[in-house]
Amino acid sequence: xxxxxxxxxxSRTSTLREVRRWAAAEQVPAASDGISLxxxxxxxxxxxxxxxxxDRLLIQLSEIRRRHSEGRPFLDAFLDCALDKxxxxxxxxxxxxxxxxxxxxxxxxxxxPSAEHMSTLLISDIVRFEIKAAYGSGAGPDSGRPDEATLAxxxxxxxxxxxxxxxxxxxxxxxSRLGDVSRARLEDLADQLPRPPATGTWGWxxxxxQPVSVLHDEYFFIRVLQAHEMLFTALAADVRAAIxxxxxxxxxxxxxxxxxxxxxxxxxxxxxxxxxxxxxxxxSAFRQFTQGASAIQSEQYKRFEIxxxxxxxxxxxxxxxxxxxxxxxxxxxxxxxxxxxxxxDLRGEGGIGRAEGDRLDAALSRLESRHQRWKxxxxxxxxxxxxxxxxxGHTDGxxxxxxxxxxxxxxxxxxxx
Numbered sequence: 001x002x003x004x005x006x007x008x009x010x011s012r013t014s015t016l017r018e019v020r021r022w023a024a025a026e027q028v029p030a031a032s033d034g035i036s037l038x039x040x041x042x043x044x045x046x047x048x049x050x051x052x053x054x055d056r057l058l059i060q061l062s063e064i065r066r067r068h069s070e071g072r073p074f075l076d077a078f079l080d081c082a083l084d085k086x087x088x089x090x091x092x093x094x095x096x097x098x099x100x101x102x103x104x105x106x107x108x109x110x111x112x113p114s115a116e117h118m119s120t121l122l123i124s125d126i127v128r129f130e131i132k133a134a135y136g137s138g139a140g141p142d143s144g145r146p147d148e149a150t151l152a153x154x155x156x157x158x159x160x161x162x163x164x165x166x167x168x169x170x171x172x173x174x175x176s177r178l179g180d181v182s183r184a185r186l187e188d189l190a191d192q193l194p195r196p197p198a199t200g201t202w203g204w205x206x207x208x209x210q211p212v213s214v215l216h217d218e219y220f221f222i223r224v225l226q227a228h229e230m231l232f233t234a235l236a237a238d239v240r241a242a243i244x245x246x247x248x249x250x251x252x253x254x255x256x257x258x259x260x261x262x263x264x265x266x267x268x269x270x271x272x273x274x275x276x277x278x279x280x281x282x283x284s285a286f287r288q289f290t291q292g293a294s295a296i297q298s299e300q301y302k303r304f305e306i307x308x309x310x311x312x313x314x315x316x317x318x319x320x321x322x323x324x325x326x327x328x329x330x331x332x333x334x335x336x337x338x339x340x341x342x343x344x345d346l347r348g349e350g351g352i353g354r355a356e357g358d359r360l361d362a363a364l365s366r367l368e369s370r371h372q373r374w375k376x377x378x379x380x381x382x383x384x385x386x387x388x389x390x391x392x393g394h395t396d397g398x399x400x401x402x403x404x405x406x407x408x409x410x411x412x413x414x415x416x417x
Contacts, residue, residue: 023060028068034075035203042207051212051289058086074204092297096226097208111197115233122227123162124193131186145216154277161270162193213286217278224275231268232300239307246342251356258363265370272377302327308409309340340412
């Protein structure tokens with residue numbers, strides 16, 4: 001038996017041993033939060049793909065969740081994601097392990113980061129994952145890794161984004177191929193990036209990639225999508241804050257928050273440059289196992305949209321919002337507020353001067369423009385990756401994204417972008 005096969009067999013045995021231990025226990029010590037179980041299951045998932053987990057293992061995990069997850073929120077969230085396919089409720093949130101990531105951002109937990117900082121941690125993890133894989137064996141979960149040119153492009157874009165776009169000579173000087181770059185140099189670059197704390201609940205960060213396949217690019221793809229979700233979480237927070245400023249009669253403060261959102265959109269658009277390094281053959285290979293999970297189900301993107309302004313009835317009744325019933329319900333709530341509504345009210349009350357009004361209008365126009373550019377970049381990426389294929393959210397793919405270019409955030413204000 002070769003070493004790779006022995007390692008895979010040993011990993012499987014270790015996973016099953018940990019699962020059996022939890023399944024057989026009448027009572028698990030209160031101090032055990034389940035991270036050891038989650039790590040074992042994650043290792044197994046990454047060697048088989050979540051789509052291919054055996055029924056026996058899934059049934060045991062279901063029983064563990066029923067008996068032992070109460071009072072263990074991280075374990076409950078982890079198993080909620082791990083069992084989504086088995087229980088027939090696979091969708092975007094669980095595919096991306098968002099319930100676990102959101103617990104890490106809960107202010108009640110130690111070292112809770114902002115959504116914007118979480119996006120940086122996710123991109124930094126991409127860099128470390130790719131460097132580790134580049135010097136791996138090429139077997140198992142590292143098979144199908146990108147060629148040197150693709151890897152160089154991917155790392156360059158990821159490093160730029162993880163350093164918030166600041167000029168870094170050591171990043172810009174990376175050659176187009178990494179064959180002559182030492183492992184030490186790459187690891188030194190990675191060591192300069194933010195990383196999760198090594199204490200507290202942060203061990204759960206490492207189990208938030210549950211790929212459906214064993215293809216290399218799926219890990220990378222999941223992290224990119226997670227980073228997008230975090231940026232739209234931060235964008236929604238900016239818009240909420242801008243609404244609060246307007247309701248308090250502070251249009252200048254609102255403009256500042258809107259301009260911060262504009263800057264975040266630049267980062268969101270930059271993520272498409274990283275995503276463009278996903279190879280079409282790999283995404284086509286694992287995409288067949290992700291049916292049911294789609295970006296159209298992104299609650300944070302739709303939440304950002306309704307906070308900017310209530311969409312027309314035709315969009316609220318379309319698949320864009322029927323795919324996110326919780327957000328659609330928020331939009332229908334009589335108490336729902338939006339940036340467009342707050343702007344109209346403040347102007348109607350005469351609570352804004354000309355100079356302040358011009359500044360606010362300019363900020364709104366910038367946000368509208370960045371949003372349009374982001375949608376255009378999204379469509380261009382879909383054209384390259386999907387071609388004529390239908391969308392995984394049961395949309396018609398690229399034609400759907402083309403129609404979305406007609407939507408405007410501030411259509412009620414007549415703001416152009």
